Amino acid sequence: MNPIISKANIPAMVRMALVLCISLLITPAIKIPADFEAGTFDFLLGFGKEIAIGFLLGYVFNIFYYMLMTAGDILDTNFGFAMAKMFDPATNIQSAVTSHLLHLLFVLYFFVTDSHLTLMSVAISSFDILPIGLEGFALDSAAAFAIDLFGSVFALAMKLAFPFIAAEFILEVSMGILMKLIPQIHIFVIDFQLKILLAIVLLFILAAPIGAFIDNYTIKLFDEMKNALYSLRA
Structure with missing residues (x-):
């Protein structure tokens, strides 16, 4: 369920032990209904329900x-960093500089703010919102929610x-105007360096807003996880 702990560089035995x-x-902490029938067929259906919730x-x-x-x-594509993509064996995908930076910031914030404990509390609350058994389970509303x-x-x-895209667009327009005004300038030689410089400056200036965004982003994540549980309840 959690891509942070399901990385390839974490051994499967460690993940299984953690689970x-x-x-x-x-x-x-799980409350089992008193009228819950533990028959084989009901057990299999209940098991499938829990798999659907986890999924x-x-x-x-x-x-x-x-x-x-x-x-x-x-x-990375807009600022030319996409050419410097490298393979990340932890996620089995190629990522460039900014993408990897946002990934590290999210993981760091996730553990520093004890969001892993919040994730466990959401998992526990799923048994209160959707009690064990086959009552009150709606897949159609969950599909619409997804x-x-x-x-x-x-x-x-x-x-x-968007702020980075807008800044890069303004830079491209400025380079086009400059090329028309001074044709002797080799725009394509300096354009790439200016894009990298602009990206670094913007990341430095917007460091605090990016941190605030990740904070709100994580809060939104757990809110939507709870909404997902309610969408499964008939």
Whole structure:
């Protein structure tokens, strides 16, 4: 469910042990309905329900996680950093400078603010919102929620990228005007260096707003995870 701990550089045995420990810790907090039937068929259906809940929560977390990296990829493409992409064995994808920076900032903020504990509390609350059993389970509303979430998170990630895109657009227009005014200048020689310089300056100036954005972004993540649970409730 969590792409932060499901990286390839974390051994599978460690991940399995972590899941087992978390399961043992939260088991006493789970309320099992008194009328719950423990028959084989009911057990399998209930097991499938819990898998669906975990899948939806994982979908929400992954959407937020990878949309942030997508915003970084857009910045890298605009400022020419895409040519410096490198393979990340932890995520099995290629990432450039800005994308990797946003990834590290998100992971750092996630653990510094104890968001991993908040994630566990959301998992525990899922048993209160959707009690064990087959009652009150709606997949159609959850599917509609998942589709709407994709668009809203994409728009949210674009808010982070828009100031950089606007600055790069102004730079391109300025370079075009300068080329018309002074044809002797080799614009294509200095354009790439100016883009890199502009990107560094903007990252320095907007460091505090980016931190505030990631703060609100993480809060929005957990709010949407709870909304996902309510969307499954009939």
